[in-house]
Amino acid sequence: MSKQEQQEVQQEGCRTSRPSPDARLVTGAEAVAEAMRQIDPDVMAVYPITPQTPIIEAFSQYVADGRVHTELLLMESEHSALSAVVGSALAGARTVTATASQGLAYMIEVLYIAAALRAPFVMAVGMRALSGPINIHADHSDVMLARDSGAVILIAETAEEAYDLTVIATRLAEDPAVMLPVLVGQDGFITTHAAEPVRLLDDALVRGFVGEYHVPYPLLDPGRPTTQGAFSMPDSYFPQKAQEEAATRQAGGRFLTLAGDYARVSGRELSAVETYRTEDAEVVLVAMGSVVGTMKDAVDRLRARGLRVGVLKLRMFRPFPEDALRKEISPGQLLLVFDRALSPGSWPPLFLEVAARIRGNSCRSLVFGLGGRDLSVEAVMTVVEGREDLPANAASHLGIAGGAL
């Protein structure tokens, strides 16, 4: 790095990442446990899996200490845990769970049912690779399993975002126009286990924001008994799925409104799409999760070398925020889409989403970091500097022999 580059990086560092004096140093898992303590749900049903476990351990301590009124169910599997969550949510209790990887994979059958039954709850996910081979590290393969379930999927870059999104997700899940499971993903270990400064809000502020939970259509209403989860023939199945899809789409608009409400109490803006130095950018890096922090550093250093480059981060993957994405992209910009997951036999999931919405832009697909492999600032810079050599007809697997880079 040249001296000028160093100076610019230092200035940028001061501008963007100075922690607030009231921030506390906590891990992403602890931040979510803290949000859940403040939300004080009626029921939590879980099964242990790394790297979700610190959320449950911290929460168990809150239960033992009487700091929450939550009924904590330690179930015999994730399949059972999510089934209990759905039962609890339908019965009218504010319900949360947390899982990762194989645990989410095992929940998937029930997650589709949860969305179809319009069961509102929040699920924290410590995003992690799927077996096999067996691996416990950061990766987005697990949440991609939930892609078509109907659930809302929010993805945090930092521990503080995981905290913020968990609070917003409570309202979003319970919104009468939505009534769906909301997944809040954070990168396994990188975010769940690394301590960062997090500006936790006052308990009263969070409790005031989430408010009392009023169930619009309770299962257990003796005055108006209903049947839920019944068999559906072709005449009613498709219309029901269409209603469910409409709810997932509506979650996009409702998120904007709720994030606006949250900004008023927290002072923190959480848009579905966030940009960093993209105004005049010729190259835009598109990504989700903790890697965005790495990219911001790479962008600062590349800009110091005169490259006009920026980052576009997605905080929401379902519903896919296509209007916000289109608004932030200018014609002619080259988009480098970074995926931490594969879709063997096709293009990676985030790339497909972006490419389907863009007109008049070139896109390149890059797969990185599977099974927790690190992506360094230097590697991001190398990709950007070598962008002319990225193939247009296939995804580049970063760091793999035979890959483009």
Place this chain on the structure above:
Amino acid sequence: MPRFGESVDRYLRRELLPTVWCPGCGNGSIVQALAMALARIGREPEDVVVVGGIGCSGRTPFYLATNALHTTHGRALAFATGLKLARPDLEVVVTSGDGDSLAIGGNHFIHAARRNLDVTLLLFNNAIYGMTGGQAAPTTPTGSRTSTSPGSGSTERSFDAVELAMAAGATFVARTTTFDVQEMPLYIERAIRHRGFSMVEIITQCPTYYGRLNRLGEAPAMLVWERDMTGEPSDDQHGWKTGVFRDDDLPAYGDLTGQNSVRTRA
């Protein structure tokens, strides 16, 4: 009984030692006992498959020079069912923990027992989820502290794996502990030789979580605790009875349909 030497070494991958398990963990004693049992039986290592699930016990196949299959959480017995039916000539040993076999894989446990599938299950019972950080398991005794039942301890009742296996139809059922290092390989040997579903529950110490959270001391103290907690089947004064509870000769799964005579292409 063979001592550590050539005959036992054939079944171990010594180059992988020391094990990945925490200092003082009882699982290494079980690996040793399994290797001794295999040496006494004398099957070639390539004729044996050790199938592991997920959890600390799931690491067991790594240390054995037999065939090894590392599967998903709870499903070791289900994978083993397919394996045994395709290759009935192989000796199939499943190493699985209490969380693996009695919680997430509880269904496979009772159905393998019900079918009297000719495999051997070594059930490592440390009364807690060790690998993920000491959460309460279905074997955690009521009142025991875990990371998910701090304070006054677990309020749930626990499973008795021996009673469960017997009720589900297992034809060889035994329980021992990592304190009983002389007895353990003998039980494992009998279980492997037995035709039909064999289950040996082995109480194994977890000083890192169960011992620490319940103030039971380090591994030596926990071994003494295991000794003091266990008694003969006729002894009603102790929590865990040890011994062989059933050893019945009944048709194994496939015996009546002839499936066990199937030989697939090698």
